[in-house]
Amino acid sequence: MPFxxxxxxxxxxxSDLRVIGNNVANAATTGFKKSRTEFxxxxxxSNFGASGNAIGSGVRVANIAQQFSQGVVSFTDNNLDLAIxxxxxxxxxxxxxxxxxxxxxxxxxxxxxxVNSLGQSLVAFQADxxxxxxxxxxxxxxxxxxxxxKATAGIEVGMNLDxxxxxxxFSPAINPANPASYDTSTSLTVFDSLGRPHxxxxxxxxxxxxxxxxxxxxxxxTGAGNRVVPTAGSxxxxxxxxxLSLPAGGTLAYNAFAVVxxxxxxxxxxxxxxxxxxxxxxxxxxxxxxxxxYATGRISSIDIAETGSISARFTNxxxxxxxxxxxxxxxxxxxxxxxxxxxxxxxxxSGQPLVSAPGTSSLGVIQSGALEGSNVDITxxxxxxxTAQRNFQANAQVISTADAITQTIINIR
Numbered sequence: 001m002p003f004x005x006x007x008x009x010x011x012x013x014x015s016d017l018r019v020i021g022n023n024v025a026n027a028a029t030t031g032f033k034k035s036r037t038e039f040x041x042x043x044x045x046s047n048f049g050a051s052g053n054a055i056g057s058g059v060r061v062a063n064i065a066q067q068f069s070q071g072v073v074s075f076t077d078n079n080l081d082l083a084i085x086x087x088x089x090x091x092x093x094x095x096x097x098x099x100x101x102x103x104x105x106x107x108x109x110x111x112x113x114x115v116n117s118l119g120q121s122l123v124a125f126q127a128d129x130x131x132x133x134x135x136x137x138x139x140x141x142x143x144x145x146x147x148x149x150k151a152t153a154g155i156e157v158g159m160n161l162d163x164x165x166x167x168x169x170f171s172p173a174i175n176p177a178n179p180a181s182y183d184t185s186t187s188l189t190v191f192d193s194l195g196r197p198h199x200x201x202x203x204x205x206x207x208x209x210x211x212x213x214x215x216x217x218x219x220x221x222t223g224a225g226n227r228v229v230p231t232a233g234s235x236x237x238x239x240x241x242x243x244l245s246l247p248a249g250g251t252l253a254y255n256a257f258a259v260v261x262x263x264x265x266x267x268x269x270x271x272x273x274x275x276x277x278x279x280x281x282x283x284x285x286x287x288x289x290x291x292x293x294y295a296t297g298r299i300s301s302i303d304i305a306e307t308g309s310i311s312a313r314f315t316n317x318x319x320x321x322x323x324x325x326x327x328x329x330x331x332x333x334x335x336x337x338x339x340x341x342x343x344x345x346x347x348x349x350s351g352q353p354l355v356s357a358p359g360t361s362s363l364g365v366i367q368s369g370a371l372e373g374s375n376v377d378i379t380x381x382x383x384x385x386x387t388a389q390r391n392f393q394a395n396a397q398v399i400s401t402a403d404a405i406t407q408t409i410i411n412i413r
Contacts, residue, residue: 002399002402003399003402004057004058005056005057005058005059005199005398006058006395006396006399006402007058007399008042008057008058008399009058009059009391009392009394009398010392010395010396010399012037012039012059012060012061012114012391012397013114013388013389013391013392014392015037015061016037016384016387016388016391017385017388017389017392018336019035019036019037019064020233020283020381020384020385020388022035023035023141023376023381024378024381026374026376027353027374027376027378027381028373028374028375029103029247029314029342030103030104030105030342030371030372030373030374031071031101031102031103031104031287031342031371031372031373031374032071032103032374032375032376033066033068033071033374034066034067034374034375035064035065035066035067035071036064036065036067037061037063037064037294038061038062038063038064038065039059039060039061039062039189040059040060040062041056041059041060042057042058042059042060042180043055043056043057043304044057044093047299053123056281057343062109065334065339066333066334066336067375068333068334069375070085070086070372070375071102071372071373071374071375072372072373073085073319073367073371073372073373074369074370074371075367075369075370076109076369076370076371077115077363077369078369079301079302079303079304079369080106080107080114080302080304080368080370081104081106081368081369082104082106082304082325082366082367082368082370082371083104083229083365083366083370083371083372084102084104084327084358084363084365084366084367085361085364085366086216086362086364086365087329087362087363087364087366088282088327088328088358088362088363088364089101089102089284089327089329089330089331089344090102090103090104090122090123090325090327091122091123091137091326091327091328091353091355092116092120092121092122092123092343093120093121093122093123093138093139094118094119094121095119096295098123098345098346098353099120099339099343099344099345100328100336100343100344100345100346100353101116101343101344102342102372103116103342103343103371103372104223104370104371105117105371106122106373108142109137110143111143111409112142112143113139113140113141113142114140114142116342121139122140122325123137123138123139123140123326124137124138124139124140124266124310124322124323124324124325124326125137125307125323125324125326125357126366127321127322127323127324131320131321131322132321133309133321133323133324134270137355138324140310140322140325140331142302142310142312142324143312143320143322144299144312145319146296146297146298146299146314147294147297147299147316147320148195148298149191149195149293149294149295149296150193150195150292150293150294151191151192151193151262151263151265151293152190152192152200152265152267152291152292152293153266153267153268153293154267154268154269154270154272154291154292155190155200155202155267155269155270155289155290155291156186156267156269156270156288156289156290156291157269157270157271157273157277157286157288157289158271158273158274158275158276158277158286158287158289159186159187159203159271159277159278159284159285159286159287159289160277160278160279160280160282160283160284160285160287161184161213161238161277161278161279162212162280162281162282162283162284163211163238163242163279163281163387165183165206165278166206166207167207167208167280167286168181168182168183168205168206168207168368169206170182170311171192171205171206171207171208171209171214172205172208172214174203174205174214174216175216176201176203176216176222176226177222177223178412179204179347182203182204182205182258183204183205183206183284184203184204184217184265184330185201185202185203185204186201186202186286186289187199187200187201188200188269188289188290188291189201189270190219190265190291190293191291191294192259192262192263192265192293193262193263194261194262194293195294195296196259196262196295197217197295198220198259198265199219199220200217200219200267200291201217201218201219202215202217202269203215203216203217203218207235209237210240211239211240211245211279212235212237212238212239213235213236213237213238213279214234214235214312215234215235215236215252215269216234217230217234217254217267217269219257219265221302228254228255228257228265228267229254229255229257230251230252230253230254231252231253231254231255233247233252233379234252235247236252236271236277238249238278238279240407242279242280243276243278244271244272244276244277244278244279244280248275249272250270250271250272250276251268251269251271251272252269252271253268254266254267254268254269260274271371273288273290274288274290275287275288276339282359294316294317294318295316296316297314297315297316297317297318298310298311298314298315299313299314299315300313300314300315302322303319303368304366304368305366305368306358306359306365306367307324307357307358307359307365307366307367308324308325308326308327308357308358308359308366309321310322310325312325324357325335325358325366326355326356326357327354327355327356327357327358327359327363327364328354328355329353329354329356329361329362329363330346330348330350330351330352330353331350331351331354332349332351332387333350334349335347335348335349335350335351336350337350372394375407
């Protein structure tokens with residue numbers, strides 16, 4: 001009799017409805033991946049196999065298959081929210097146990113770790129003290145301390161000196177207190193080892209030689225005690241084509257200048273840096289002016305690039321690389337074991353995790369300030385519910401019909 005086959009159909013329809021109900025319930029769950037119910041028919045067989053005209057014995061649930069298609073990425077106002085555009089999973093560390101997720105709603109805990117709402121840490125490639133990314137992975141720990149100051153060691157000056165300028169009457173002496181003794185000047189802020197700012201001024205005076213200019217460097221004033229003494233001369237010379245020819249390498253070095261109570265400042269001035277200095281027949285202009293020192297700075301923001309690189313930006317304009325988000329992928333993602341809480345564990349059939357940087361191999365890129373939503377299509381689920389309901393009703397009708405047939409047989413005299 002078909003009772004057992006119809007009963008298996010009822011159970012299958014109920015299982016289908018349970019899967020659809022779970023999908024609908026998680027339609028708004030970040031990083032959720034829908035599942036579908038896969039069925040297989042049941043054939044009765046003996047030790048010698050099934051006959052060619054065997055009638056099936058019903059249906060069974062063969063698999064609940066997870067669907068890892070891309071969910072809709074929605075942007076948020078939290079730059080620590082992360083979404084993966086493409087393949088891969090975030091790697092989580094739960095007290096030494098690894099889990100994998102597509103939900104990137106992270107925040108900073110009291111220890112500076114980047115964690116989700118369950119306290120699981122985001123795993124990243126670690127950075128050394130110089131900000132270089134290493135191949136070592138581990139829970140990401142953000143260094144939120146102030147960045148230490150750095151004393152200025154080098155100044156780069158890119159400018160054009162007017163080739164029409166005549167020899168200065170005060171050459172070779174430059175007196176900053178007397179504007180007539182120099183032809184032009186430019187200033188910038190430099191820093192001592194304590195991060196305190198000092199005004200540095202480079203004075204330039206047209207010398208008697210062709211293309212030659214005398215220079216002087218002063219700190220924090222124009223008095224004799226503010227002059228920074230050059231190590232070996234302070235004259236720069238331009239060739240006939242207007243390019244710098246002397247000193248060799250275009251750099252002037254200066255002796256240490258005492259800045260109390262910080263350490264002495266020993267600096268160089270490079271006239272051939274990012275924008276080389278020239279002497280052309282046009283007005284004086286400064287095209288680039290920079291130095292390599294900075295004051296202490298507090299962290300102002302955390303930036304995460306598409307490649308997963310995590311950088312801290314400080315109030316003094318400096319940045320510090322703190323790590324790089326690690327992503328994992330699997331040969332067979334459908335073999336992952338669901339753990340709940342938007343996470344999966346490595347399974348026997350999933351294969352081992354392939355961990356690499358975002359944007360490499362088959363891995364997607366990171367979108368900061370965004371979250372990946374559920375990939376559940378409500379319309380699809382509603383249609384699925386109607387289908388499952390019809391299947392349930394049809395199997396119930398089979399039982400009702402079989403019961404009527406059985407009753408007829410019983411009533412035979």
